[in-house]
Amino acid sequence: MVKLRFCFLAAIVLGSVLELTLAGVSSEASAKGNPATLTGTISDSMCGAKHMMSGDDAKCARTCVQNGAQYALVVDQKIYSLKGTSEELDKLAGQRVTITGTLDATVLQVASVKLAGAALQASGKSAADTTAPVATTTIEGLVRDIACPIQNKESTATKFNLKCAQECARLGSPLIILTNDGVLYTPISASMPDNDQRQRLLPFLGRYVRVTGQVFERSGTHAIVIQEIHELKNVHLITNIE
Numbered sequence: 001m002v003k004l005r006f007c008f009l010a011a012i013v014l015g016s017v018l019e020l021t022l023a024g025v026s027s028e029a030s031a032k033g034n035p036a037t038l039t040g041t042i043s044d045s046m047c048g049a050k051h052m053m054s055g056d057d058a059k060c061a062r063t064c065v066q067n068g069a070q071y072a073l074v075v076d077q078k079i080y081s082l083k084g085t086s087e088e089l090d091k092l093a094g095q096r097v098t099i100t101g102t103l104d105a106t107v108l109q110v111a112s113v114k115l116a117g118a119a120l121q122a123s124g125k126s127a128a129d130t131t132a133p134v135a136t137t138t139i140e141g142l143v144r145d146i147a148c149p150i151q152n153k154e155s156t157a158t159k160f161n162l163k164c165a166q167e168c169a170r171l172g173s174p175l176i177i178l179t180n181d182g183v184l185y186t187p188i189s190a191s192m193p194d195n196d197q198r199q200r201l202l203p204f205l206g207r208y209v210r211v212t213g214q215v216f217e218r219s220g221t222h223a224i225v226i227q228e229i230h231e232l233k234n235v236h237l238i239t240n241i242e
Contacts, residue, residue, distance in 0.1 A: 033102035033109060039116050040075035041096050042082075042089055049074045058094030058136055058212070065090070073099060073108060084110040095135045137215040139185060139224065140232065143204040145173035149184065154241065156180070162206045162239035175201040177211060177224070188223045190214070200226060208235040 043049065044061040046069040053060035065071055071089040073080040082089060084101070092113060101111040115135075142157040145168035149155045157180045169175060175198055177185040187197035212228040 033104035033107070035101075036103035036108065037098065037100045038073060038075050038080065038103075038108065039096070039098045040073045040080075042093050043072050043074045043079075044069040044093075045072045045079070045081055048072065048079045049077050056094075056136075058138060061093040062090060065093075073097075078106075080106050080108045082108055082110055085113060088113050091138055091140070093138070095137060135214070136212060136227065137224070138210060138212045139177065139179055139215070140208070140210045141177040141179035141183075141185070142206075142208050142237075143175060143177055143201050144206060145169050146176045146184065146186075147173050149176075149178050149182075156182070157208065158235065159238045159241050160206075161241055165206055169202070169205055174198070175205065177201075177209065183222055185211075185215070185222045185224045187226050188216070190225045197226065200229070204229060204231060206237075206239065207231045208237060 041057075042061065043051070043057070044064040046052075046064040046067075047060060051057050051060040053063065061071065071082040071086065071093070073082055080103070082099070089110070092115065096116040097113050098116050099108060099110055099113045102109045115137075142160065144160060144165040147168055148160070148164055155161070157178045174186070177187070179185070187201060189195035189197060208231065210230050210232055211224060211226055214225040214227075216223045216225075
């Protein structure tokens, strides 16, 4: 009789332990979130779908984040807090993007983020197939001539030969903006026919800048209509590499 009671109690204890273990596993899986891909506009947790600073959603979002808010994704008026890749989110603030990651309630852990226009291209459409205006984007990079970074793969946005860049520019080489990830942006005007943007970039030759404007892409070529350009003086540049 005693052995029977002992076995019965042992079964109860074992069942309780198993239940707690499964609950812990379930809770841990829930904490990690579920895979998700969402398309929306990058905003901030303070403003949400409606920005307090009218006229420049990107600037408003960046200002709010600098003051303690978090980047957020607005999807059909629903707000998702974003975690991870803050530098990439900062570059795409105010843009319509597609984000892949893990979703836990309304918190999205970002694994990758790209402009939503890339999704249109993958589906066989192009930016010309939609009437939506081209969004404003912010990029950062080095202003220099186009020839050297194409021919010399050792030359980067922070390591380059300043004298070479200056001489190439003096001889008429087109000027571009080279980002840290190796993308070359050619400056264009907002009007057609296109107006030469060389004089706009010359004062920043050999300097690392932040540029805000409309970005256009076609078959791997990138162009930007410069709205604002400012030098980032805190970026360390090595200007004597061969």
